[in-house]
Amino acid sequence: MAAPSSSATNIMLAIPEKKTVGVDLYRPLRNYIVFNYSEREAQNLEDDLETLKETRNNIERFSAADSLSTRRDLLQNYIKALTTVESRFPISPDKDHVNSVTFTWYDAFKNRNKASQKNVHLEKAAILFNLGAVHSQIGLACDRSTVEGRRQASHSFIAAAGAFAYLRDNASTKASIGNSTTVDVSMECAGMLERLMLAQAQECVFENTIAKGSTPGVCAKISRQAGLYYEEAVAALNVTPLNQHFDKTWISHIQLKATLFYAEACYRYSLELHEKEEIGEEIARINSGITALSEAKKSYPRGTSQQILDSINKLETKLNINLDRAMKENDRVYLLRVPPVNSLPPLPAFSLVKSMNMNDVLDASKVKMFSTLVPDNSAKALSRYTEMVDDVIRTQAEKLQQGSELARVHLKEMSLPDSILALEGHSVLPSALWEDVEAVQVSGGPAGLQGELQQLHDLRRVNHELVVQTEELLEKEATEDGQFRSQFGARWTRPQSNTLTKNLQDRLNGFAANLKQAADSDGKIDRSMRQHMALMAILDTRPIESALPSLGRPIMSLDANEDAVVGALKQSLRQLEALGAQRAGLEDMLKDMKTKDDILPKLMTSTGSYEDLFRKEITKYDNICEEISKNLQAQEQLLLHIQAQNSQFASTFNVEDYRASCEKCYKQIEGAIAKYREIKENINEGLKFYVTLQEAISNIKQQASDFAMTRSMQCREMVEDVQRQISGLGVQPPYYHQPPPQPGGSGGGGGGVGGGYLYPPQPTQQPGPGGPPGWHGPYNSGQGQQPYPGGGYYKQ
Incomplete structure (x- = not known):
């Protein structure tokens, strides 16, 4: 179970893989397709069936000659294929299901024990276990004598921890239903192995921290966290069902590592205390480390790794030397009281590793295998989700349209931006009237x-x-x-x-x-x-806007703030225009999100509640809905601000008289158009x-x-x-x-x-x-x- 790293000071553990027996997936699945779909569909999916068959055969034929990275990729592909198979083929003893497939796997730690199930749960749990095991073997194979080798080893152990965590959270419970399973894929064992892999990953980080020459305080925190991970693994090994399942030397290895890193943390922390001249606590911490190492040496079984024992002896020697020095300095110089060990606060710890999230690595939603087989429940679920999305899109689109219409109506009521254009000599006709004039001129x-x-x-x-x-x-x-x-x-x-x-x-x-x-x-x-030519002559004016009255500046200005009034109003109108452009972009974004929102692959590979998946997926629209709400709120406040600014603008430039002149001119143009059309x-x-x-x-x-x-x-x-x-x-x-x-x-x-x-x-x-x-x-x-x-x- 354990193998030494060639150049590392301490050996680490790699997890052995589970063994299986051959199983035929091709024929039962093909028969199911023919019976429930058609022979033609089975022929179309022939390549997928062959691929699945070949992948399972490769899983069975694993040998030491295979590269670990190849093995890792094979396991990841197979677990995704199994997820696809699970969503499309009901494998169970039921007579209407695929009932002729039996998966058999042996325990990785007690090879005589085996379990068999007529479903994919044991198969998925075993593959996840082996994926974690392969990652641990890749980590162990790294050259930890170099910085890069230790970094790669840490990454592999983190991945192994992620695989075991995924096994515990997603497959162990299902595989344990009916008690027809092995201890190695139980939730307890998967959790213990996750802690063990995190401990080894943290140990690699500690080794790199020492190599970089980090401060004693930093090294102490990282060392203590490695010890805590080992202690959690030991705690899991000491309870049922694991306490009678593992070899004593294996358990002893983990216990000694826990003690070693606790003592290492005491040693590093005491160095920091010495620099701070806190000699009393330094002596207490050193004594605590020495005591832990002494107790560990008394109980280790025969067959324990000599490398670990050598590490313990070396660390014990360092602690004794420092203890002797500290006690002499305290007796001669500091004369500080040495506090009892049980009165000391816990050593600080800091984790630099965490289990890899395997959701993306093992996401089967992009797997095209058996994609044409869509069960009725998945199709109905997709229709339900589509309705939810359509409701969100429709509601938000209506809000955007109402916002744009509200802005248009408010601006029209305030004669904006026409009033500002008129002030700049660019008067405009109402669009309908302008179209009538254009038709006359054409x-x-x-x-x-x-x-x-x-x-x-x-x-x-x-x-x-x-x-x-x-x-x-x-x-x-x-x-x-x-x-x-x-x-x-x-x-x-x-x-x-x-x-x-x-x-x-x-x-x-x-x-x-x-x-x-x-x-x-x-x-x-x-x-x-002849009688109405003078009336109609205005229609020959090009451009027709030049015939409109102009909005002039006041003859006398009391405070000369006209430019500031106009500038502030124009700035607000630009902000309003920017909000409108943002709404157009948000509307396009909504449509684009809906077009790309295809959750059928996730539905097909989901093993949980559809409603839970829907709630999770629909949240992708929360951000844009919030942006739409913010946009409309900002526009509401801005329109109130523009209304106040426009009132000041209207009083400054006497806009009411200008509007009255414009209305008179509009009526003249309308009358001219009517007479022109009559003639x-x-x-x-x-x-x-x-x-x-x-x-x-x-x-x-x-x-x-x-x-x-x-x-x-x-x-x-x-x-x-x-x-x-x-x-x-x-x-x-x-x-x-x-x-x-x-x-x-x-x-x-x-x-x-x-x-x-x-x-x-x-x-x-x-x-x-x-x-x-x-x-x-x-x-x-x-x-x-x-x-x-x-x-x-x-x-x-």
Whole structure:
């Protein structure tokens, strides 16, 4: 159990590893996956099953040829794998569980004793024990003749203490259920081994302290703490179940180390007392150390390490020499009373070691093994935690939004920072009003209305010319027909033009009436624009803010503190802006924390209560929640401060009058926008009307043109027929024998040249009673119709 360090003055103890027997994990776990999930899932997890199988086999095949660091890493990986297996595979004698796996381990200190369990608890406890044992062996293998070697040895013993502490706190109790376990993995043994490893770590620190030449007082404190750790280990060894479990030489070793370091502390402390000339207490401390060593030498068993005995003898010699010197000096010089040993206070102690926290080292949450197997209880637990997180995020996000809205409303009520901008010559419009002005300016502004109105006049002129041209076409055709009718008299038998073109004439008359009334509407627009151009001119100001009134400084200043008032208010506003930026950052941080907050791996590897885990994990949001609360409290106080500062600012710069001027200007701009939109809308309606009307008139003009051309061709034919009749050579034309075709019928309608009378083509679709869309109203009749339904487009 004990092995000497090659160059150290005192040997230390290394813990032997537990031995095990082979166990097949591959087949039972694979069968469980197939039965509870699917064969395909088992195939997907084949690599994980093989890795687990290989790792367990390597644990079984440990030999002295293996490197200790390799062994340590193997044990750490396996304990994390076991934690993963425990969360996904219920290993127990239950028929619905993995019930064909039995773990068997032998006691490390009494190899004949063994224990077997059908669960992972004994397996985890044994692996943790072996991890601590390997760390102790690494510590013992370090070269303690050098400073670095002693430092490494101390670190390894600290790690060993951490492994045994983790065993005691997390696995010993579970492994001991049902009494089917061995003493070495019990809570009592794990606690004793933790104290022993801390004692050896502290001893390494003491050796380095001596090597560095530290003061006697410091060395005494460190030595005493090493002795206390050894004494705690001895106390644990002297009670059940450990008092009958360990070899006597092993127990004797620890007892002698406890005595040795107590006496060492007495010796170092007496040196410090000698320097302080406290000779009486020095003599008492030396006597106490000598007595302890003498008692220890009487009781050590055969087989005790000679190195420890040599150390005791050397220390005893030093104490006796110092005692003789101190007593002589006291008798000759100081003549101080030597206090009884039992009246002395305890020797001071100071620990420079503590058990390593193995939670991070053995954290299995990042292990990807069997990650696709998520039991229902873990999924439900994750959903519950997600709800908790969402509630925190939602509550805090609402607080942040309310804080920002509160700041915005308060600043708006105080007209900040607009008032300060106005003082600096940068007046601003309310955002909604500014957007309306921008829309007006983008569309051309009041200055552009004149061009649009001119376009309206041009379209009306074009429409009027089209009507005149169409009337001239029909009039020309009718004049020509009348001339031939006068010339040929009764022989000119075709229908008169005014009979055939009555419908076209009526429609042209309607268009003319529409145009006349539209001209009246155009005149209203023209007059309205001239009347309100001065009002709308403000909309052409660029930038529009230059049209706003300015906030000026007072003409007379009584105390000349205007700059200080403005500066203080601006500084507070900057602080408020900084708080707003901080809230934005906190909100982003909340979202980022939620995105990264994946506790499923921890849920899968947790062996305790889910609620305990939830309470622990949700605390990660406490800091940011506290920051949000501080931010909102700071803003609340700052807004009160700004309100007071703004009152002083308003009275200093007469802000009330400025606001009244601004409101008047806003109303002027709003009125200008309303009038601009009204005129713009009327012009657009007029343009739409004229474009639609132009299409209709062009259609009628085309019909009239086709009619005139066809009648002209018929006229020439009829003239030739009449002349032949007169000369006796002609024959009666075919159209004398045909009935005149009806408008819209198949007998020559549509304006074509045929054997019958020509009627002007009729439109396939007459405009409805309301006419084409647009403010100028119906264009098809003109019989008492107003061009602007509802009393006209122009708003008085």
